[in-house]
Amino acid sequence: MNVIPTSLPGVLVLEPKVFGDARGFFLESYNARVFHEATGLNPVFVQDNHSRSTRGVLRGLHYQVRQAQGKLVRVTQGRVFDVAVDVRRGSPHFGRWAGVELDGDTHRMFWIPPGFAHAFIVLSGSADFLYKATDYYAPEYERCILWNDPDISIEWPLAGLGEPLLSEKDRVGRRLKDAEACDL
Secondary structure: OEEEEOOOOOOEEEEOOEEEEOOEEEEOOOOHHHHHHHHOOOOOOOEEEEEEEEOOEEEEEEEEOOOOOOEEEEEEEOEEEEEEEEOEOOOOOOOOEEEEEEEOOOOOEEEEOOOEEEEEEEOOOEEEEEEEEOOOOOHHHEEEEOOOOOOOOOOOOOOOOOOOEOOHHHHOOEOHHHOOOEOO
């Protein structure tokens, strides 16, 4: 597994070994020993999630203030732009973001540690998005930051997409300066 650091310490792009031939391909999407050897981390995943979204759907920026979730995310079909934002109050990187394109062809993965908000926008006709989480979903602790918060200034690749399609929850997210942060 190849590990590529991002501009945010701890947020990583992971490239698994893919074995392919004329029949197709094979890869280990997760192996605890390989993940630890490559990253030095030992996350315990307790929940797997799968979403399918159409072109222009933007989900996020979501995080939990308690039961903060680390997430290992990947796309099995389609293409997305995926983002992590540091929401740990007191962090020297608070409010900074890192983004990466994920798709079903390269098989890249994105490790988002606990204490980071997460979002993605679908760039292809549709995308299947899978993620492993280190803690359970707890709606009472979930918070949402506006996807277009000017204090964060995420450079979303919106050309040709128009205005993102948002859920009501994402439409009424808070600005980071007004949001509850993670205390990790």
